[in-house]
Amino acid sequence: MTDNPYQAMAKRFLEAIPHNQALGIELIGLERGRARCRLAGKQELQGDPERGLYFPSVLLTLADAASGVAFVSALGEMVSVATLDLRIDYLRPVAVADALVVDAHCYRYSGDVGFVQCDVMAEGGDVPAARVTSSFMRRAAHRGETA
Amino acid sequence: MSASPDTLAVLRERGDYQGVIDRIPYTAHLGIGVEVDRAGAPIFVLPFRQDLVGNPRLPAIHGGAVAALMEAAALVVTLVDEAQSRLPKPIDFSLDYLRSARAEPLYAACQVLRQGRRVVAVRIDAWQEDRERLTASGRAHLLLSSAT
Numbered sequence: 001m002t003d004n005p006y007q008a009m010a011k012r013f014l015e016a017i018p019h020n021q022a023l024g025i026e027l028i029g030l031e032r033g034r035a036r037c038r039l040a041g042k043q044e045l046q047g048d049p050e051r052g053l054y055f056p057s058v059l060l061t062l063a064d065a066a067s068g069v070a071f072v073s074a075l076g077e078m079v080s081v082a083t084l085d086l087r088i089d090y091l092r093p094v095a096v097a098d099a100l101v102v103d104a105h106c107y108r109y110s111g112d113v114g115f116v117q118c119d120v121m122a123e124g125g126d127v128p129a130a131r132v133t134s135s136f137m138r139r140a141a142h143r144g145e146t147a
Numbered sequence: 148m149s150a151s152p153d154t155l156a157v158l159r160e161r162g163d164y165q166g167v168i169d170r171i172p173y174t175a176h177l178g179i180g181v182e183v184d185r186a187g188a189p190i191f192v193l194p195f196r197q198d199l200v201g202n203p204r205l206p207a208i209h210g211g212a213v214a215a216l217m218e219a220a221a222l223v224v225t226l227v228d229e230a231q232s233r234l235p236k237p238i239d240f241s242l243d244y245l246r247s248a249r250a251e252p253l254y255a256a257c258q259v260l261r262q263g264r265r266v267v268a269v270r271i272d273a274w275q276e277d278r279e280r281l282t283a284s285g286r287a288h289l290l291l292s293s294a295t
Contacts, residue, residue: 018200
């Protein structure tokens with residue numbers, strides 16, 4: 001699903017981040033202001049081993065990663081961004097037997113600030129497992145930083 | 148004599164926060180530790196590891212890993228202090244990221260703001276070197292299991 005050079009670049013960037021890599025977060029779709037990410041379930045991501053459920057903040061981490069990319073793509077340039085705040089509503093638990101997918105939409109951005117909303121779902125499901133709203137800002141370039 | 152690990156009920160009765168953390172696959176995987184502050188309250192510690200990095204240029208810990216520590220603190224404290232038989236169900240979690248989390252240990256502690264019969268409201272703070280300079284601050288609502 002790397003049908004444009006910008007998506008290929010964003011995919012490399014997102015998947016090279018150590019914590020995204022450790023969790024196995026991949027970028028599977030990108031349009032301007034919209035990002036779709038996926039995470040395959042693993043035993044170590046469980047919060048409730050008896051019922052085989054994800055630890056809740058795994059959904060949050062996936063949502064944060066996708067939301068950041070959605071904001072960057074809305075800005076249309078490769079900049080470093082920071083999450084200002086984030087709220088997650090846990091609508092239903094998901095078992096690690098299912099992969100997670102998230103669709104993030106940066107529905108408004110202005111200057112250095114962007115607002116993102118996303119739904120996390122079990123792959124193949126049609127109801128959200130979590131809904132996340134967040135705000136982001138463009139990180140100020142650090143002195144001595146080259147890119 | 149059974150060689151099976153202690154049940155959550157036993158860990159809970161002992162007030163063994165670390166034992167509960169170690170029983171949860173994800174919090175055990177992150178290597179979260181538990182210390183006790185001067186007042187005797189638990190402090191949860193996320194030791195820095197390279198695979199927690201979310202911004203390699205700073206470098207900074209991923210916001211998701213910061214949230215994981217804070218959520219673990221809220222869930223485990225509620226499980227132990229409210230005598231739950233399993234992890235409470237999270238309803239929602241809202242957090243403000245105040246500073247980037249540097250490549251150092253990250254600490255979190257929580258405070259129960261309101262304890263209802265079904266729902267608990269918890270505030271969670273995370274910091275690094277200085278407890279007065281918060282890295283993140285959050286609030287969560289947790290649903291208690293109906294067993295009394």
